[in-house]
Amino acid sequence: MKKKVLTVDDSRTIRNMLLVTLNNAGFETIQAEDGVEGLEVLEEANPDVIVTDINMPRLDGFGFIEGVRRNEKYRAIPILVLTTESDAEKKNRARQAGATGWIVKPFDPTKLIDAIERVTA
Amino acid sequence: MDMNEIKEIFFQECEEQLAELESGLLKLNDGDRDPETVNAVFRAVHSIKGGAGAFGLDDLVSFAHVFETTLDCVRSNKLEPNQDVLKVMLKSADVLADLTNAARDGGSVDEARSKQLIRELEALANGEVPAASEAPASKPALASQAAAPAPAAAPAVNDEGFQPIPFSFDDFGDEEKPVAPFAPTCEILFHPKRELYSKGNEAALLLRDLSRIGEMSIRCDMDSLPLLEDMNPEEAYFSWKISLVTEKGEDAVRSVFEFAEWDCDLEVRTVEEDVEADAGDDELPMQPVPFDLSILDDGDAGATAEADEPAEKEPVAATENNVVPMAAAARAEAPKTETRSAPAAQQAAAAPAAAAASAAQAAAAAPTIRVDLDRVDRLINLVGELVINQAMLSQSVIENDNNGVSSINMGLEELQQLTREIQDSVMAIRAQPVKPVFQRMSRIVREIADVTGKSVRLVTEGENTEVDKTVIDKLAEPLTHMIRNAVDHGLESPEKREAAGKNPEGTVRLTAKHRSGRIVIELADDGGGINREKVRQKAIDNDLIAADANLSDEEIDNLIFHAGFSTADKISDISGRGVGMDVVKRSIQALGGRITISSKPGQGSVFTMSLPLTLAVLDGMVVTVAGQTLVVPLTAIVETLQPEASAIHSFGASQRLISIRNSFCPLVDVGRILNFRSTQANPVDGVALLVESEGGGQRALMVDAIQGQRQVVIKSLEANYTHVPGIAAATILGDGRVALILDVDAVVAASRGQSLKQEISLAATG
Incomplete structure (x- = not known):
């Protein structure tokens, strides 16, 4: 069984990069464009791990993570925050919202896969 | 999909983000203080920065970073987005667009300008950040930017470079042990808190990762595990003591706990001498955890290739079998049993509902696809x-x-x-909506306002009015020129305006609307209007009109469309370059459009362009002229009439007029103009098409007969044959025959004395 990754990012560029990187690394990838869509597809996608951006329209990464954590079924799913924000304040907020870990952009395939493997069995 | 395609997508996305950025900034400029507008603006820059970082576009990243920092100040209400601030930001948006274009097309940018704006942006961010305590995170970065003379690259690199553990080890200090020549042993005490699990981290995985960086022995402390009836399934009861023989040092160990360090008690220390590998049989509660170290065999943590997947499957599964049950016991996998319980279901349902509510606030965008x-x-x-x-x-x-x-x-x-x-x-x-073109104009206005020292406000209306993409593409150039003219020639200097009792800030209004199957674009300025005396004098000086010519105001105004006409006393940088309104007029005509001007002294001028919605089809009147079938664009025709002999009047040697409702209108024999015949036909035998050409007033075009009205598909003559004077294009009729589409304006112009060839060649060189 391939591991399933749900990615949530509003940037088409980053979505495509995630898709290519994750598919190449043998993951199954489901993509959402913002937090609202992320929560909508969550049940159906039934991912093993979530990678999400912070700055997004409609519902940002913080809100999305909180939404996932409120869901009994997914409250313990690993969530990685993919964002250019490297300052401690933003990381802290993401952590408080329930993020498992983070990947600091610029986007680097090795870092991404490394981080995913760290939080998944 | 490869990286080049993704890069292409990135640049497409950049264009959208830049448009978003500009329209957001303009909204803010108009006093919009909706936080979502600020957020959208911030996201646009942020998004460009993110993508640019992935492609190593450093110039773009550094500029976007500084821009973003300043926008963040606005977002967090530390900086009031007043007119001055927005002026800098709009200019920054322009530079960002330039940098994006340069990154895509390999051109260069005005570095002095971008550096200047970086300084201005930083000044804004610095000036308004009141105290260090309010912005602990951004303050140091800003300070370093301000200190460095060329700050562009430095902060961005720091910011973007991924150093796994750059901060917050206060508890341990930043002691850096020199790497010992022999593999030292790390002693690790790891006591997870319940938060570690609730955030999706997993002690077993951390232990697995530790095992990948060295040889490990591990003990689990289950002392605090209560009796079953007292056990809280959510609580974390276990802790681990680990000895790890590794050459990678404490940093590597800590980086394993990067995601978990807040949610656990962690002690890491290096012991120099080889510690007893096995110290604890005497402590009963500390039992060796059956940890499958076979994963060490493929323990490359950075492995990404698919090849690693199958190899890893089994060991990982084994790890789960051996270790996870313990960790699972620690948090008792509550979700699995509770999923179906009612409150849980409600909660689960609540999340999307809340999300949907916030979604409702944002305007729902219709789904779109992108097509070549x-x-x-x-x-x-x-x-x-x-x-x-x-x-x-x-x-x-x-x-x-x-x-x-x-x-x-x-x-x-x-x-x-x-x-x-x-x-x-x-x-x-x-x-497509004309919005992108209109947005481009706001940049033009800013630039020219800067150069001329005038204060200008561009107001756009109807930017969602749709028109064929070809029309939009070809609209940008004439519109740019007209906007430049409006600011450069139309608007007065702020001092003059004030003296005239006007708002020192001039307004240029750009409007688009649909009117009877065409798009009408109006460009109005509230400047001084056309100086008719000056125009007239200039026209006389240039031999365009006779010194004693008696011209109506409208006719004088229309003189500015003549080739090479410019009323500016000196040729400025902007509207000089030998490009005049005649070029604008020709571009509009080439699009099948008309342009007219109306001007009021002291109040400004209005240019009105009327354009077809598409260049592919045309509603035309099919007529017969000297045995040929021609198509006359319906939009040009005001009315058709059957002339009576009594209405025809001769005028001079060959001119004839027709009287229509007590006014005289020159009669033009299309067959004669196009050289289909050498003598004029008798008007009484034909039909007169009353047409309106821009500036030239009305003319009655004589044709032999009308066949009917029809929508015709335009086939370019230029593309398939060559330009023919007096003919706009061709089409194929129902019977398969080719019919020429009449260029009404050219025919009318030709009727004003010159032959068609002269008029065309004049226009071409003008």
């Missing part, structure tokens, strides 16, 4: 052929079927209607 323009054009061409084919079919059926079998006729009618609908729908695909 070539495909659309191919489709449009095909539909054009279909229209022609359908017309031919109808015609041959009508010709061959004199009984008029009603079912065939009905079918044909339906076919005709369907064809028409298909055509409309296809055209709608190409229709």
